Amino acid sequence: MSIALFALRRLGRGVFTILFAVTVTFLLLRLLPGDPALAIASPNMTDETRAALLTQYGLDQPLIVQYVLYLGQLIQGNLGTSFTQSIPVADVLLQRLPWTLLLTLSALVLTIVIGVPLGVIAASHKNRFLDKLVQVFGVTGQSLFVPSIGIVLLFVFGLNLRWFPIGGAYDEGVYGLEWYGSVLSHLVLPVVSLTLIQLGSYVLTMRATLIDALGEDYTTLAKAKGVPGRTILWKHAVRNAMLPATTLIGLQLGFLVGGAVLTETVFAYPGIGRGIYEAVTQLDFPVLQGAFLLLAATVVVANLLTDIAYGFLDPRVKTA
Template sequence: MSAGIRFVVRRLLRGLLTMWFAVTVTFFLLRLLPGDPALAIADPGMTEELRADLLRDYGLDRPLGVQYWEYLTQLAQGNLGVSFRQNQPVLDILLERLPWTLLLAGSALAVTVALGIPLGVAAATRAKGTLDRLIQVGGITGQSLFVPSIGVFLLYVFGVQFGLLPIGGAIDDDVYGLAAWASIAQHLVLPCLSLVLVQLGSYVLTLRSTLIDALGEDYCTLARAKGVPERRVVWRHALRNALLPTTTLVGLQLGFLVGGAVLTESIYAYPGVGRSIFEAVGQLDFPVLQGAFLMLAFAVIVANLLTDIAYGLLDPRVRTA
């Protein structure tokens, strides 16, 4: 077996172990939430007999160990359970909302990378200059922002005060064709901008630091001695090595996007998986909470797996680690 295949297999096994750990922690932590899950199924004034019947029907009267084993068995069959509140398969509920979360997270990540690379290069190639200092101040300021704070601020300024953008939802009612796409884009601006402003700073500052180090390496000095233009030294030689740490950062930022999506989607009433988590917490809807957490955990694990593989492609030395 080649080193590359062994590298991928190790990462896959690590991902499966991480997923099992996420399943286990999620299952038991949710059972520690205060409140009676039976209240999410029926009226609070129900009799004790009816409450017992409901708990038995949903398997909530059994020992935790039995519930856990049955949940793993159902999960292996692709069954995430049935929502207490909506009385629908959890998988159907989440698959309906997943595209909105993927659109938000993917857009925020794409914009972050598209802006972060030129800003990082500009700061590194003008180190200690005015532009570099301005970019550093902006990056540090962005890192200090809190998603709910910036979300409420943007919502008030652009949505309420000036009325330039929608203040909630993902698409207007009764729109079709190009008008529907335009509506989706308008509703996406503020949630996406909230996430980009918070994470862009760390990406730019990391790329700036690694690129400055790369530009001082011997291979860049040798390239300059051979008469290679500075622009080509930066973009062709130094940037590839500088992107190695930022490739890992992109994978970590996806985890942040997943966590930030819960807050962002709640602020903007964006109908994604994060919004489902927010709604299910108040309803003690265990199946929806479990399914949503596992879906987000799976997305993070896959993103980190792809990041590891991309890192291995950029630096073959990693494959033997």
């Protein structure tokens, strides 16, 4: 099977996944307690004005009609208008998207940069002190909860030591290089929090797959031929161990997106996650629908790219 056909089949599955996510999101939001009309209608409005607003946003229509109208808007590339901000949802999301990308991609890169060496150290020192230490770290990381670790980091490094800011994305009134420094200082605690949550599972996966790779026949044969142990480890074993680790990267992006919602809420970071929290409290359906659609599409695209990368790394996947 060619890479193009392989990618096309994965893309088709991704489209159905996004449609399913859109449908579930649309229905679940309508089950939230409260009246979304309160977000757009003032108590001082006349009944006629309130009815006109509800008609404008389609909230006076039956649920199935609202769903069909929503799908029609999506096909045209229209995500709707925010109830509370009265601006296009696309503009709301574009204002917040760069901050979420900065946070999640920084955490993902940091997870890989730290996770691969830790996994290699654990596997190459199997059942020894360093291995057991890494395993304890990995299991502990898997058991952490985003708000818990975030609050601890805020209390220790933000409130007590005052090493880092406790909220926001940058300081007001700063420009140039000082602004970039402010952005980095505000980014540290959210990134560390999100990285710690993901790092444990990545390290343990890397360790397990590398131990399996070191026990394969090709590594035994390489040892018999006198190939140096470092060459066997990095050139052969690590390369093959990266296959399942690559898949985990795609899967972890979904967890990173979910973790970003909680992380941004704890640190008052102005990304899409924080926007979702604010939209829930305001019952701003269009913003919530647009945000969940964007997050679902991000996860689907990430998994598609992961599948394609896996197909390049392991040709057996294409012919499976």
